[in-house]
Amino acid sequence: MTTITEPDTHHDALASVRRSRDRRPSRWLFTLLIGAIAIAINIPLLNAILVSMKPDGEIARNPIGLPQNATLDHYANVLYASGYDFPKFFVNSAAIAIGTVILVLVIAVPATYAIVRLGFGGRWIIDSASGLRLLPAIFFVVPFFILFSNLGLQDSIPGLILANTFLNLPLAIILLAAGLRDIPTEVEEAGSVDGAGIFRTLYSIVLPMLASTVVAVAVLVFIFSWNDYLFALVLSSSNATPVTLGASNFVTSTGIRWGDISAASFLSTLPPLLFAVFAQRYLVSGLSAGAVKG
Structure with missing residues (x-):
């Protein structure tokens, strides 16, 4: 048994x-x-x-260690001192970063869909974008300076938006392509059967499913554009000065005002830091797109 x-x-x-x-x-x-x-x-x-x-x-x-007599005078100098227009620098940085995000997404979303789904240009475009993103930013500074000087875009917010768009567009295409490959083509085929054209399929079907990757791209482009120093140093002088470059105004002929520079630097980090914290869930899921294949 x-x-x-x-x-x-x-x-x-x-x-x-x-x-x-x-x-x-x-x-x-x-x-x-x-x-x-x-x-x-x-x-x-x-x-x-x-x-x-x-x-x-x-x-x-005592440059390192806890403050013994804490003060907020440096923050008052940054916000209200004459000769240092921090609110203007802040607005310039916000305009440059937000404008770059919008322009990058407007270009990258349809371009990536055309490359990945419609076969426009072939695989070499993605490879070229990857190689372009690996080049140091200083490689493009002199050509941009000459071009923008001739076009009248020197020391202007639109000029810095265009420069940052050129620098961040390859990264956006790479990330969006990885997220787009995770979306099954059967969903788009079902939409085309129901009569949806290419543009309606992209914006009504694909884009909502690609939302986490789009948010991740927006966060990264915003942070990189906000933190840009090199293009701001070469392509701006007074009208389009962002906060990253404005902090250097506290380096004077009489000395370096370290307290004011530190206060300005800390205030300038708050917007991208808060943006990244609130969008952390989308940032993680968007960056992991295409990393795991079932």
């Missing part, structure tokens, strides 16, 4: 608990390691915050 034994569920539960306990030390170690790396990476930002709250004399005596 054959005896059928029931699985020992109690033994399996105990084994599962033991395995979970065995993994706990490694998880704690991994968490501590990631925390240490995060702190090390953010040391410059943390030190800038501390320096921005120290009086000038204390900065000279």
